[in-house]
Amino acid sequence: MYPSLLHESPHPDETIVLGKRFRLPDSRRIGTYLAHEGYQGFLKASQMTPEQIIDEVKASNLRGRGGAGFPTGLKWSFVPRQSPKPKYIVVNGDESEPGTCKDRVLIQYDPHQLIEGILIAGRAVDAHRGWIYIRGEYRYLIDIMDEAIAEAYARGWLGKNIQGTGFDFDLSTHTGAGAYECGEESALLESLEGKRGVPRIRPPFPAVSGAFQCPTVLNNVETFAAVPSIMRMGGQAWAALGIPKAGGTKFTCLTGHVNRTGVYELALGFPVRKMIEDVGGGIRGGKKLKAMIPGGSSCPILTGEEAWELNMDYDSMAKAKTMLGSGGVVLMDEDTDMVKAALRIIRFYQHESCGWCIPCREGTLWLKKLLTRLDEGVGTVKDIDLVGDLADNMLGRTFCPLGDAAAMPTMSIVRKFRHEFEAKLGRKTVSMAGLSQLVSITG
Amino acid sequence: MTFSPELEKRFAEMAAKYPEGRQKACLIPMLMYAQDEVGHMTEELKEEVAKRLNISVLEVNEVVGYYTMMRKKRMGETHLQICTNISCLLWDGDQLWERACQKLGIGHNEVTADGKISLEEVECIGACSWAPAIQVNYDFQHHVTPEQLDKLIDDLRKA
Known part of the structure; x- marks a missing residue:
């Protein structure tokens, strides 16, 4: 009754680890989960000391899957376990970065995997309470998660003295209400409160003072969902699925102009060429790739030629001055209007800016105005330069990364596709009456 | 103000899910689940939630003003949300949006005269690999064609 999010069978080039139960009948039921190695990772962790659990996660080279890529084991080790305050686990399921739709798959098809990951994290940092924050638009996934949590309580995998291990843990969902900004960890905590x-x-940082001013581990859905397999397989074996410094698999959302769009589980370090040609079945209509955003719309854009030679991992993308990000790959073919693309991206960030920091609040607004003018063919050369200057002035000048998230793609699109902006100069595409109401700021 | 027994039960259980003395944490979930029954953030609803959480109406208004999904006015019986963000744009989500506006004769966050349908151009709804995507109330529809959109609107009008 829920829309299917999977192709009938996995692609042969996928490395199926987290997704191995996805295609089983009733994959989200606890019975299915328990029959297929479910909660075994937690039972193993319950025999280990917190230090051993954290060491195992460190050995796995798991890095945060929400976009920032911070090493997970290290993040957990920052929690002061001796603090007299309660410790909390918070799951970031606010998935809102344009191009990203992987947490939906993880929750829809295997919610117990997420619960088990949370329990293991709880054991590692001595937390006994957790919340799964899910964006409000994903109401059906909140319902799925609520059902799974109820099942886990009923079968003794949540609550007091879980399976006789002496470990207590309480868990519930928490709905968002439509705000991209709440995917940023500290904004999410404010929203939770x-x-x-x-x-x-x-x-x-949240590890010291997070939810309700108590030490908190806050990670993305995919990050927690990876932890049960790390416990079962052992950190080193899990790390070996990927490449050095970036362990395991990454859920990758192929979106845009590709034949087989979809969410795929790929080993870290997967070649972009293979990802597009084999997994994605090539660019739609046999066209050429003009540009690629590797991990959600906040990442600096790559030209097709640049992207083609890279691999899908943190370091390879960093060398190309962009980011692996959240796994939301946006592919644009040779016919894509890059001015329109830049405008659509900045419209989003302008809408979502919370207004707290002036460089972001004002910067995104003026970028939107300038890009609208350029798109409508009434901009000037000065406008093109001003877009770059404005974006540059936003970088690093805001409390949270939203300002950067807006500036980075804009700057890179203007720099790499400047000729497309210039080609629109003096080519008015709308009538005078149809022009957006824009304030002239360049004299 | 009273809600359905199911919602009252949900609210009764909710408070225990947050640390003692921090029940303001219930605010956003309470408003969102109540909106499903009430339709939008009426003055009465905001006052009721403020009273139950022992906070000021101002604190409720702060939150209502911030979150996009919290409706400031009555919307249609069916709320049609069309994504035009980058991944949907690349699959002509913007044309779906224009089409819906023309067919219904309304724009962003507007309601048809009969109150049946409201329209919203939404930011990324997390359906990027199944673009172009729309949400009908909370239900996702993927790979939406212009013909499917027309049929959906026609069916809603008849309903």
Whole structure:
């Protein structure tokens, strides 16, 4: 009754680890989960010391799957376990980065895997309470998660003295209400506490002062979902699925102009060429690839030629001055209007800016105005330069990364596809009456 | 103000899910689940939630003003949300949007005269690999063609 998110069978080039139960009948039921190695990772972890669990996660080279790529084991080790305050686990299921739709698959097809990952994290940092924050638009996934949590309580995998291990843990979902900004960890915590989602000044980081001002482990859905297999396989074996410094698999969303769009589980370090040609079945209509955004719309854009030679991992993307990000790959063919693409991306960030920091609040608005003018063919050469200057002035000048997220793709699109902006100069595409109401700022 | 027994039960259980003294955390979930029954953020609803959480109406208004999904006015019986963000744009989501506007004769966050349908151009809804995508109330529809959109609207009008 829910829309299917999977192709009938996995692609042969996928490395199926987290997704191995996805295609089983009733994959989201606890019975299915338990019959297929479910909760075995937690039972193993319950025989280990917290240090051993964290060491295992460190050995796996798991890095945060939400976009920032911070080493997960290290993040967990920052939690002061001796603190007299309660410790909490918070799951970031606010998936809102344009191009990203992988957490939907992980929750829809295997919610217990996420619960098990949370339990293991709880054991590692001595937390006994957790919340799964899910964006409000994903109401059906909140319902799925609520059902799975109820099943886990009923079968003794949540609550007091879980399976006789002496470990207690309580878990519930928490709905968002439509705000991209709440995917940023400190804004998410504000939202969890019943407030506007504006970022907090850091330090202190959530590991020390997070949810309700208590030590908190906050990770993405996919990050927690990876932990049960790390426990079962052992950190080193899991790491070996990927490449050095980036262990395991990554859920990758192929979107845009590709024949077989979809969400695929690929080993870290997967070649872009193979990803597009084999897994994705090539660019739609046999066209050429003009541009690729590797991991959600906030990542600097790559030209087709640049992208073709890279691999899907943190370091390969960093060398090309972009990011692996969240796994939302946006592919654009040779016919794509890059001015329109830049405008659509900035319209999003302008809409989502929380207004807390002026460089972001004003910067995104003026970028939108300038790009609208350029798109409508009434911009000037000065406007093109001003877009670059404005974006450059936003970089690194805001509390949270939203300002950067807006600036980075804009700057890179203008730099790499400047000729397309110039080609629109003096080619008015709308009538005078149809022009957006824009303030002239370049004199 | 009272809600359905199911919702009252949900609210009764909700408070225990947050640390003692931090029940303001219930605010956003309470408003969102209540909106499903009430339709939008009425003054009465905001006052009721403020009273139950022992916070000021101002604190409720702060939150209502911030979150996009919290409806400031009554919307249609069916709320049609069309994504035009980058991955959907590349699959002509913008044309679906234009088509819906023309067919219904309304624009962003507007409601048809009979109150049946409202329209919203939404930011990324997390359906990027199944573009172009729309949401009909909370239900996702993927790979939507212009013909499917027409049929959906026609069916909603008849309903």
